[in-house]
Amino acid sequence: MMSTYYAGLFADVGILLLGALSVYIILATGQLSLGNAGFMGIGAYIASYLTVELHWPVTAALLVSAVAAAAIGIVVGFPALRLKGIYLAMATLGFGEMVRSFFLVFEPMGGSGGYRGMPHISLGYIWLWAGGILLLVLILERSRLWLEMRAVHDDETAAGLVGLNTTAVKIGAFGFGAAVAAICGGLFAHHYVYIEPGNFGFERSIDFVLAVILGGSTVGAGAVIGALLLVMLPEWLRFLVDWRLAAFGVLLILVLLTRRQGILDRALIARLTFQRRAAA
Numbered sequence: 001m002m003s004t005y006y007a008g009l010f011a012d013v014g015i016l017l018l019g020a021l022s023v024y025i026i027l028a029t030g031q032l033s034l035g036n037a038g039f040m041g042i043g044a045y046i047a048s049y050l051t052v053e054l055h056w057p058v059t060a061a062l063l064v065s066a067v068a069a070a071a072i073g074i075v076v077g078f079p080a081l082r083l084k085g086i087y088l089a090m091a092t093l094g095f096g097e098m099v100r101s102f103f104l105v106f107e108p109m110g111g112s113g114g115y116r117g118m119p120h121i122s123l124g125y126i127w128l129w130a131g132g133i134l135l136l137v138l139i140l141e142r143s144r145l146w147l148e149m150r151a152v153h154d155d156e157t158a159a160g161l162v163g164l165n166t167t168a169v170k171i172g173a174f175g176f177g178a179a180v181a182a183i184c185g186g187l188f189a190h191h192y193v194y195i196e197p198g199n200f201g202f203e204r205s206i207d208f209v210l211a212v213i214l215g216g217s218t219v220g221a222g223a224v225i226g227a228l229l230l231v232m233l234p235e236w237l238r239f240l241v242d243w244r245l246a247a248f249g250v251l252l253i254l255v256l257l258t259r260r261q262g263i264l265d266r267a268l269i270a271r272l273t274f275q276r277r278a279a280a
Helices: 004-027 036-052 058-080 085-105 123-140 144-154 156-161 166-192 202-215 222-236 238-258 266-279
Strands: none
Touching (some): 004 036, 004 123, 036 166, 058 085, 058 166, 202 222, 222 238
């Protein structure tokens, strides 16, 4: 039977996986969002309000929070269409900080003192959502829509010239990514049964992006590896005591220097698939 300590760590892996997938979906169209912690916060507070104040089931609260965040993501996505690269990243970062600041002064839900009282959810429930959304992303990767998203990522101008509605593709990705981040936030809130605005700051968005870059920025399955390493590696390095975080940083740098697209990429998957078929 898994100890409470490791159950908590694997819950964190599942939650981080969802946050990483929310970034990965948006990144698939060539947009880098540093504001997904904001969507996570929106999902956390909406879902918490629905379960605590209105006594909704957790699943229904998560779905409503996802729809609300998707709508906000679409609204945010439209002005973001005019921005690219670092300018888009900074704009989304500003959005995330705006959301955090709003909840910091929003007294009906605790303001800076936080909000509590949510029903606790199990590790299995977290992974039911994490696994389900991961499966959905893997299915999406085999669809025509994903080819359109990658076409926009590779050359938006050329994609538009061949008839793709690049605006719809990018806005749709932003909305979907926001919805996944909201579910991530709702699960976070009901796992820890307490939230405060500081839970949804810039550092959280960086964790999401880092999990994607580390695990693999071109395949959805890479988010699993990235989330697992970001949560578990510091624990595995505890024997180094004071040098633990330094060693963690060195390992991350080595991976990023030697694997530009992350640990898992399409070329590696193709080689592993070929070797397995050859062995059979």
